[in-house]
Amino acid sequence: MQTAINQACTLCGNPTSMWCSRCQSAWYCCPEHLQSDWARHRLECVKPQPTASYASTNMIATPPPAEPQYISVTAILFSPEADRWTTTQVHCRPTSRSTHGQCPIPILNMFFHDGLTEGIVLTQGLNGENLRFPLHLWYSPTALQRNAPVNRSIFNITCGSASKAWCGTVVVLKFNGSRRQGYTDASPNDLPALSAYFLAYK
Template sequence: MQVNRPCLLCGNPTSMWCSRCQNAFYCRPEHLNADWPRHRNECIPASHPAAHSMNMIATPPPAEPQYISVSAILFTPEEERPRIITVNCRPASRSSHGMCPLPMVQQYFPDGQTEGIVLTQGLNGEGLRFPLHLWYSPTALQRSSPVNRSIFNITSGSAQKSWCGPVVVLKYNGTRRQGYTDAGSNDLPALSAYFLAYK
């Protein structure tokens, strides 16, 4: 997201600022240089003690991390059917080269505990072109929380073991698992097969 402020010298909208104080906006480095005799009296470095050197480069403000939103499937214990929700994913850090964004699913797990399972096979053991990433609460399964009614219903109550607690399902955008795409109702057959086979 670009921040538009008036240039302190000419008033034109700009998203660049003095990189020394990060507080004064200029539309080009020449305007920062021209305004330096006045600006130097108020230019206090943002992250280190005052220095006597002039920084004449106008740089864009640091970018905010851009969250990615995808559709996911939410199975809650108290609802009869799963529903589609939107989940924000925090971008992977630059140091994690090619790693998948981190889904922000904590709000769906009151106990704060989450674990993930990746489904790579669908009905009849066929490989999934887009693997499914299930997030669940291990403590809800262990302490026999209320049975998840939406999972109970999509398996017609025939699952070998009842699932407890909430489940959030995201869909990878490919087999390399470097990002997510929208999950939807066409993913329910593979999920149903998994819940039926889970022991």
């Protein structure tokens, strides 16, 4: 097959005989122009059917897909063996473009070794006041069934007055707003709302 040399570069319009190696339908005069146009072109860049064949010497290597950028936020950790709460860093995996607007997914397997977690969203603080930044409590639903020890750090923050004892680990993340589309750093300022919740939990 003879290579066409009169195609216009998608970015600058100059004549070219080189094309994107993935979709083989977008023309570029140099790799730099494909890189510059990649943010737009990647949305339409689809591999052709297997019947299409072109001379490989004219293909420009398509940029690799971007690696997901993990975010890291400060969370409050209530460890069963500890006498008091502490802070820890939690990495969150961004959601895909198809779920745009949803909150990143926290990676919590280092805290919950059985891999089972459930979440509770705390939207009210002391005296029933709405929290500007809701809190996301993660815990293991099987901790009580496995005879996990009573969480000493929660027992201590409630001075042992909670009507029901918590068992197992609790990790608390803080939403960055009422729409709950991301997380921000939790801090000791969030402890009064958490203490009120643990006291009222039945």
